[in-house]
Amino acid sequence: YSQLGEDGKWGPATQAPALMNAQANNAVFWISPDGNRVMIRGAYEDGVYKGRGFSMLNKEGDGWSKPQMINIPGYESLSKDMYSGGFLTSNGKHLLIYLSEEKNSFINDIYVSHLNDDNTWTTPESLGSDVNTFEYDEISPFMAADGVTLYFASNRPGGLGEHDIWMVRRLDESWKKWSKPVNLGAPVNTPKWDAYFTLDASGEYAYLSSMERTSGGADYDEVGGKNEGNILSEPQSGDYKMVLPYGKKYVMRATADSFNTVVDTIDLTIVDAYKQIHRDLYLTPEGVRIVNPDDSSRRNMDELSDDEELREGEIITLNNVYFVFAKSYLKSESYPELDKVVKVLKANPGIRIELSAHTDWIGSREDNMKLSQDRAISAKEYLEYKGVELGRITTRGYGETKPIANNMTAEGRQMNRRVEFIVIK
Known part of the structure; x- marks a missing residue:
């Protein structure tokens, strides 16, 4: 591998760790956007080579975990020739595989396997006749971050050389209907063999393998799309990186063993130029849990009589306090x-x-x-305006840190949007 320096120049090639170079023919097929996961050639179990297929390594401290095979149903029976490879989409949910169903054949087709909700993979299926041909070779798939634009290499008619880079767009969720393949032309393609085309996250540079040149780059104006999936943070620093296109509002969930899940959002609905966004996600240790709404010390305002005596530590929830959307202005219904x-x-x-x-x-x-602090102040000001003595009420905005219900449902989110008070003296 080689690393790009701050001066824009690539450093000398360095041999990857032995875990990635255990066989005679080794290859890295995919690296996650944050650099914390690598997919390599070969099926390994606890670091021991078991046969053809794909395996994943995760970054651990200063090194890497042992490669662990990706269990793909039917792969062994489908892939009859040794010349095969794959690419994992940015979200980690779709594995594109090129293989041949005939022994001693150099005619490959591109297949896709999808990750199920239970983390198992589906049996690979052909991308269909819009991408694959009967008598020509299709290899080295690369899916752009939009999950729609697919680049691959083929020696089909209409190209400039032996293998050229072609581009198609996925038209539906079946992964079998694609736009008509378009040859990228020069300077990407040459009269010789060109394959393994990839784009960087910004869409500025393309990289490919070519018999005409050992490496190369070309400028592009547009690339992007959805990137909904799982990533791993760097184990020591906690750094993470993901590729997100404009046009949507994204929800991020950070999880770790012995810590509570943290949820945050990034609003990218307004299209802009490529940029990097820094977002820290702070996880709290287990023990700081969702507040139990059925706690005996917690009651609703409707349960109280006007002259009821309250005890220290009691929590009273106000169920009918309403604010203007995303504002702290009280509605008259409150x-x-x-x-x-x-x-x-x-x-x-x-x-x-x-x-x-x-x-x-x-x-x-x-x-x-x-917002929660401003709303608490707004409610306090109303109570004082109606005659509650100054100094008897302090305010606190907790934001989303003390949910009483599951934020993943509309009903739960409605319960969490609340005003309450606790008797402190």
């Missing part, structure tokens, strides 16, 4: 519920409360913290 709070506080003149507001996980953590 006044009856807040008026009940005024009556309860006047009936308990010796207590003080912390009035808190909470959000669901839609939006950034920073925005949700500020």
Whole structure:
């Protein structure tokens, strides 16, 4: 492998670790966008070579895990010749494989295997006659980050040389209907053998293997698309990297053993030029859990009488406090519920409360913290305007950090958007 320096020049080639070079013919077919996962040629079990196929290595500290095979049903019976390879899409959900179903044949077709929800893989299926031909060779698939644009090499008629780079676009979810293949032409293709075309995340540079030149690059104006899948962070620094196209709002979920899951969002609905976004995801240790809404110390405002005596530590949820969407302005429908709070506080003149507001996980953590704090202040100001003495109410905005329900459902998110108070004295 070689690394690109800050000066824009590639460094000297360095031999990869022995784990990646265990056989006579070795190859790296895919590297994750963050550089923390590598897919290599060969099926390995706990680092021991078992036969043809594909295996994954994960970055661990200063080194790599032992390669572990990707179990692809039917691969051994389909792939009869040794000349085969693959490419994993950016989201890690679709494995594109080129293989030949005949022994001693150099005529390959491109297949796809999909990752199921239970982390098993489907039996590979041909991409169909829009991509594959009967008498010509199709190899080295590369799917752009949009999950739609496919590049591959073929020696079919209409090219400039032995193998050329062609491009098609996926038309539906069947992975069998594609646009008419387009030859990329010069300077990408040459009169000689060209294959293994890839694009960088920005779409600025293309890299390929060529018999005309050992390596090369070409400028492109456009590349992008969805990148919904799993990535691994670097084990020591926690760094991660993913490729996301514009046009959507993305939800990120960070998980780790013995830590609570953290959810954040990135809004890329407005199309802009390629850029890098820094986003830290802080995971809290297990033990900081979803608040139990059925806790005996937690009651709804509707359960209280106007003159009921409250105890220290009690949490009262206000179910009918409403704000303008994404704002801290109280809606008039909130006044009856807040008026009940005024009556309860006047009936308990010796207590003080912390009035808190909470959000669901839609939006950034920073925005949700500020929004919840502003909403808590808005509710406090109303209560004081209605006669609650100054100094009896403190406010706190918790954002999305204290959910009482599952944020993955609309019902759960509605429950998490709430105002409540706890008796602190």
